Amino acid sequence: MFTPDLIFKVVLILSIFVITLVIAMYSTYGERKIAAFMQDRLGPNRAGIFGILQPLADGVKMFMKEELIPDISNKVLFILGPCLAMTTALMTSAIIPWGSNINIAGTDFSLQVTDLNIGVLYVFAVTSIGVYGIMIGGWASNNKYSLLGALRASSQMISYEIAMGLAIIALIMSTGTLSLKEISAAQAGFHWNIFVQPLGFLIFIICSFAETNRAPFDLPECETELVGGYHTEYSSMKLGFYLFAEYINMFIASAVISTLYFGGYNFPFMNSIGLSSNAVAILGVIFLFAKIFFFIFFFMWVRWTIPRFRYDQLMRLGWTVLIPLAIFNILLTGAIIFATNN
Amino acid sequence: MTQFLFYFLSFVAVAAGLMVITAKNPVHSVLYLIIAFFAIAGHYILLNAQFLAIVHIIVYAGAIMVLFLSVIMLLNLNKDNEPAKSNILKLAAAVAGGLLLVTFTGTLKGTESIIASQPFDDQIGYVKALGKVLFNDFLLPFEVSALLLLSAIIGAVVLVKHDLK
Numbered sequence: 001m002f003t004p005d006l007i008f009k010v011v012l013i014l015s016i017f018v019i020t021l022v023i024a025m026y027s028t029y030g031e032r033k034i035a036a037f038m039q040d041r042l043g044p045n046r047a048g049i050f051g052i053l054q055p056l057a058d059g060v061k062m063f064m065k066e067e068l069i070p071d072i073s074n075k076v077l078f079i080l081g082p083c084l085a086m087t088t089a090l091m092t093s094a095i096i097p098w099g100s101n102i103n104i105a106g107t108d109f110s111l112q113v114t115d116l117n118i119g120v121l122y123v124f125a126v127t128s129i130g131v132y133g134i135m136i137g138g139w140a141s142n143n144k145y146s147l148l149g150a151l152r153a154s155s156q157m158i159s160y161e162i163a164m165g166l167a168i169i170a171l172i173m174s175t176g177t178l179s180l181k182e183i184s185a186a187q188a189g190f191h192w193n194i195f196v197q198p199l200g201f202l203i204f205i206i207c208s209f210a211e212t213n214r215a216p217f218d219l220p221e222c223e224t225e226l227v228g229g230y231h232t233e234y235s236s237m238k239l240g241f242y243l244f245a246e247y248i249n250m251f252i253a254s255a256v257i258s259t260l261y262f263g264g265y266n267f268p269f270m271n272s273i274g275l276s277s278n279a280v281a282i283l284g285v286i287f288l289f290a291k292i293f294f295f296i297f298f299f300m301w302v303r304w305t306i307p308r309f310r311y312d313q314l315m316r317l318g319w320t321v322l323i324p325l326a327i328f329n330i331l332l333t334g335a336i337i338f339a340t341n342n
Numbered sequence: 343m344t345q346f347l348f349y350f351l352s353f354v355a356v357a358a359g360l361m362v363i364t365a366k367n368p369v370h371s372v373l374y375l376i377i378a379f380f381a382i383a384g385h386y387i388l389l390n391a392q393f394l395a396i397v398h399i400i401v402y403a404g405a406i407m408v409l410f411l412s413v414i415m416l417l418n419l420n421k422d423n424e425p426a427k428s429n430i431l432k433l434a435a436a437v438a439g440g441l442l443l444v445t446f447t448g449t450l451k452g453t454e455s456i457i458a459s460q461p462f463d464d465q466i467g468y469v470k471a472l473g474k475v476l477f478n479d480f481l482l483p484f485e486v487s488a489l490l491l492l493s494a495i496i497g498a499v500v501l502v503k504h505d506l507k
Contacts, residue, residue: 128404
């Protein structure tokens with residue numbers, strides 16, 4: 001029953017879970033510090049040295065606050081909303097290859113929880129059901145602002161999923177596999193997909209902003225128009241779950257972008273520096289996390305420099321710019337594959 | 343284990359399906375339908391049809407039901423403004439549903455002989471096997487349906503552009 005493989009998997013799952021939560025926690029701190037830097041302020045600096053304990057203080061505050069459930073709202077669905085948002089945010093981490101194989105006492109262990117042969121599609125499926133947390137919560141609040149936020153979230157996500165899917169199709173055409181493990185392995189060294197699919201990457205990252213509801217596409221919680229959007233009625237840790245799920249989504253989106261387009265755990269000269277395979281695997285994990293942190297920073301950088309879109313501008317960008325561009329990208333990829341094969 | 347999962351998923355699918363038609367609130371009906379879709383996707387996984395399962399979730403649970411849910415939320419249906427159908431229509435719907443049941447029973451009754459003559463291939467649902475079948479045996483229908491879907495997307499874009507004038 002308790003084979004070494006099973007024990008390794010359980011340890012891996014638990015450590016990924018804990019790492020995800022810690023990174024999401026400190027992303028809130030990072031975001032405030034980056035915002036402060038960009039606006040020439042100091043940012044949180046009271047709790048601990050440089051305000052490093054701020055996320056813990058925020059967590060305690062969230063748990064201690066009074067919990068309000070509106071009288072006329074649907075109680076079960078109201079509680080289900082944030083739970084679903086959190087669950088779907090955490091689901092994708094199961095198939096991301098965090099590193100190549102690591103060798104412990106003569107046995108190879110893969111640093112990936114499970115390798116599905118439909119890996120990319122799984123990412124896509126989890127993204128597409130991610131909207132239910134927001135929609136159910138927004139509807140169950142029984143509040144006009146929440147409902148508008150939920151409706152915005154659903155139409156925004158459906159619209160940007162199309163362009164995202166088309167960008168992924170072009171990527172699959174050039175890699176020839178759906179498995180994230182094989183996509184990572186094929187980018188060994190410096191053969192990253194970004195050099196093969198620059199246009200696809202651009203479309204994918206724009207859609208990632210829309211799918212994670214991050215500025216400039218944070219229309220579902222646009223506070224200048226909708227008070228708080230879909231989480232207007234939420235308080236205490238339920239609100240915390242929604243905010244937390246956004247940061248987890250950002251972390252996972254960064255991990256997916258790094259894996260699909262920036263070589264995952266691969267780094268230049270990885271096979272020629274003459275280290276043992278375990279050392280290369282561990283360095284690979286460090287490089288993957290460096291790429292992820294860069295993209296998390298990129299998400300925040302964009303949020304604090306680009307103003308929010310108007311809703312019709314958002315829809316026009318999705319339907320009339322990104323989708324035609326993504327179809328053109330597929331044609332281009334097909335033409336190049338045809339030309340190089342002949 | 344597989345058998346237990348089969349019965350569990352079947353129970354969830356049937357129970358959720360019943361709740362779809364008995365729930366008073368249309369939003370609850372849609373949510374139960376989503377649960378039923380997930381149970382069916384579980385069945386596909388039990389049959390090793392991973393691709394079918396994930397596409398089922400992407401298309402039905404991820405796209406169509408989100409659309410359903412947002413439309414129903416917008417309409418804000420409740421007992422007062424629910425459109426009431428006449429009894430003739432209800433009777434016609436019952437007859438049509440019953441005929442569908444007869445058709446399904448008739449079609450599925452003959453499957454025992456097919457199952458007996460063709461042993462189960464556990465690779466059949468994988469992307470590789472599916473791609474080979476689609477691009478070798480069913481190339482024309484596959485390409486035609488792909489073109490149809492693409493033209494639907496482009497049609498939507500053209501409609502949006504037309505609105506701006």
